[in-house]
Amino acid sequence: MILRAENIVKSFGELGVLKDISLNVNKGDVVAIIGASGSGKSTFLRCLNYLELIQSGNIFIDDEPMVVTKPGKKPVYAPEKELKTLRSKLGMVFQSFNLFPHKNVLENLIEAPTIVKKMPKAEAISKAEELLARVELSDKRNAYPYELSGGQQQRVAIARALAMDPELLCFDEPTSALDPQLTGEVLRVMQNLAADGMTMLVVTHEMGFARNVANHVVYMSDGLIVEEGTPEDVFVNSGNPKLRAFLGMAEEKE
Amino acid sequence: MNMIEYIIKLMPALLEGTGMTLAIFSITLVISLPLGLLVSLLRVSKNRVVAKAVEIYCWVMRGTPLLLQLMFVYYGLPAISPSLTMPAFTCAIIAFSLNYTAYFVEIFRGGIESIEQGQLEAADVLGLSRYQTMRRIILPQAIKRVLPSLGNEVITLVKDTALVYTIAIHELLRVTQIAATRDFRSDAFIAAGVIYLLLTFVCTRLQKRVENKFAYYR
Numbered sequence: 101m102i103l104r105a106e107n108i109v110k111s112f113g114e115l116g117v118l119k120d121i122s123l124n125v126n127k128g129d130v131v132a133i134i135g136a137s138g139s140g141k142s143t144f145l146r147c148l149n150y151l152e153l154i155q156s157g158n159i160f161i162d163d164e165p166m167v168v169t170k171p172g173k174k175p176v177y178a179p180e181k182e183l184k185t186l187r188s189k190l191g192m193v194f195q196s197f198n199l200f201p202h203k204n205v206l207e208n209l210i211e212a213p214t215i216v217k218k219m220p221k222a223e224a225i226s227k228a229e230e231l232l233a234r235v236e237l238s239d240k241r242n243a244y245p246y247e248l249s250g251g252q253q254q255r256v257a258i259a260r261a262l263a264m265d266p267e268l269l270c271f272d273e274p275t276s277a278l279d280p281q282l283t284g285e286v287l288r289v290m291q292n293l294a295a296d297g298m299t300m301l302v303v304t305h306e307m308g309f310a311r312n313v314a315n316h317v318v319y320m321s322d323g324l325i326v327e328e329g330t331p332e333d334v335f336v337n338s339g340n341p342k343l344r345a346f347l348g349m350a351e352e353k354e
Numbered sequence: 355m356n357m358i359e360y361i362i363k364l365m366p367a368l369l370e371g372t373g374m375t376l377a378i379f380s381i382t383l384v385i386s387l388p389l390g391l392l393v394s395l396l397r398v399s400k401n402r403v404v405a406k407a408v409e410i411y412c413w414v415m416r417g418t419p420l421l422l423q424l425m426f427v428y429y430g431l432p433a434i435s436p437s438l439t440m441p442a443f444t445c446a447i448i449a450f451s452l453n454y455t456a457y458f459v460e461i462f463r464g465g466i467e468s469i470e471q472g473q474l475e476a477a478d479v480l481g482l483s484r485y486q487t488m489r490r491i492i493l494p495q496a497i498k499r500v501l502p503s504l505g506n507e508v509i510t511l512v513k514d515t516a517l518v519y520t521i522a523i524h525e526l527l528r529v530t531q532i533a534a535t536r537d538f539r540s541d542a543f544i545a546a547g548v549i550y551l552l553l554t555f556v557c558t559r560l561q562k563r564v565e566n567k568f569a570y571y572r
Binding site: 149150151184187188190191192194196198199200201202211212215216217244245246260261264 | 472491
């Protein structure tokens with residue numbers, strides 16, 4: 101099991117954002133997390149990536165503890181070195197891409213492999229070129245981020261995350277900052293990754309993606325998982341009134 | 355003697371003064387720019403005590419006149435202990451460097467803090483250490499953003515060097531003033547003004563060139 105999150109609790113001051121979230125991700129899974137804005141789904145993803153600290157719960161990556169909470173105690177994170185190793189197994193793609201603007205596409209891709217993994221530059225470059233081909237941006241290797249469309253920037257961001265060979269790639273609303281036309285090209289790349297067997301955890305507002313590409317769908321509301329299962333379970337069979345209302349609204353928007 | 359002849363005759367003295375002005379200017383810059391960058395890292399450090407200490411330092415240095423600081427180092431320190439007596443030139447470099455470092459710290463801090471949180475997070479999830487993130491991601495972008503402010507400060511420094519005439523250093527303004535009072539003529543001031551203008555003009559051009567070097571991305 102690549103990821104095991106148990107009873108995650110997170111609040112910002114008085115505001116409880118994650119009340120009790122548990123989720124497992126197996127190798128090859130494509131898990132989609134859907135839910136209204138403010139339901140806590142992005143925060144959950146950020147907790148898994150150590151961008152936010154949890155108040156309670158356990159997270160295991162590859163069955164190794166990243167953080168464990170004993171009853172009545174504060175959560176204890178793994179020591180720095182182990183934490184770094186565990187975190188390196190997760191990749192992250194952000195809503196706002198967050199490419200490094202002062203580096204061109206190729207430099208964005210080889211930055212972490214050469215600096216963090218100390219990979220020889222030539223090797224990192226040839227790998228980056230393969231990845232660029234995979235996201236269909238080979239012709240943009242020398243372009244700077246400002247010269248790219250949002251969709252292209254996000255595809256570079258995906259390639260940059262892949263360059264570190266993550267076992268699980270997390271996406272935080274990867275298409276929310278894009279107009280519908282550009283959304284398609286990013287979703288297509290993600291769909292190809294899924295077909296290649298990449299394990300993915302995707303927070304998304306794209307119901308089509310969740311329904312057609314994910315093998316497991318999680319519906320979150322008010323910091324809780326209200327419904328989860330196969331796309332059919334969630335989109336067709338569930339009679340949960342909250343979920344039905346959410347899906348009704350999502351459909352109207354489309 | 356007409357103005358041209360007078361200024362030509364005065365030129366060797368003016369140039370010597372300009373040399374001193376340039377010496378104070380460039381030594382101050384060479385010390386305070388890198389120092390300002392280094393200390394700005396302490397200013398944004400997670401260690402509250404260190405950050406606060408730097409904040410107070412900047413507050414004092416920026417909140418009191420440079421002229422006062424200069425006089426304090428030159429006249430004030432020897433009054434505290436004769437062993438603190440130093441040559442005027444050394445005093446000038448100490449006062450100017452401490453003062454300008456404070457300004458540069460605040461400029462670099464502003465640049466560092468203006469970099470979007472997303473850049474830090476992207477570097478963090480890719481596994482870059484705090485140091486690597488600062489060195490490779492934050493600072494290159496921050497420096498580009500603060501270039502206009504740095505340029506301003508450098509031009510101000512050219513003119514601030516004139517303050518050292520109060521501690522009997524023969525820089526451009528002092529040389530000029532001596533000649534003007536001795537000969538009871540005003541053209542020396544005009545000549546000195548033109549020299550200051552030339553110096554700041556060169557600074558502006560250099561600033562433009564550095565900004566162009568960073569213009570390859572937005």
